[in-house]
Amino acid sequence: MPRVTYIHSSGERNEVEVPIGQNLMMAATGHGIEGIAGDCGGAMSCATCHVVVEEPFAALLPAPDDTEDQMLDYTAAPRQANSRLCCQIVMSDMLDGIAVRIADPQV
Numbered sequence: 001m002p003r004v005t006y007i008h009s010s011g012e013r014n015e016v017e018v019p020i021g022q023n024l025m026m027a028a029t030g031h032g033i034e035g036i037a038g039d040c041g042g043a044m045s046c047a048t049c050h051v052v053v054e055e056p057f058a059a060l061l062p063a064p065d066d067t068e069d070q071m072l073d074y075t076a077a078p079r080q081a082n083s084r085l086c087c088q089i090v091m092s093d094m095l096d097g098i099a100v101r102i103a104d105p106q107v
């Protein structure tokens, strides 16, 4: 099963397995990863799933759609070049090994 590493602002890393087709917000909340709330359940209306995607995986992701792009302008932590809403990152074989830094704060 593909794996994702969540990197906390402290530097702590949590690596978890994620089924193909599951988004990284659901994977985080399902594994009790602190720092990703996912308050809206993935409806792109809360931005509490803000992460910064590490390279080389950031370049593999499709560009954010207009809604995600607009929400990324309202994140609690400043938007960065590789900022994404992890509810919109869907695990695939291609993303096996992806690492994301959890934005801090989320609200």
Ligand code: FES
Binding pocket: 025, 037, 038, 039, 040, 041, 042, 043, 044, 045, 046, 047, 048, 049, 071, 085, 086, 087, 088
């Ligand atoms: S879970 Fe709300 S925007 Fe991602």
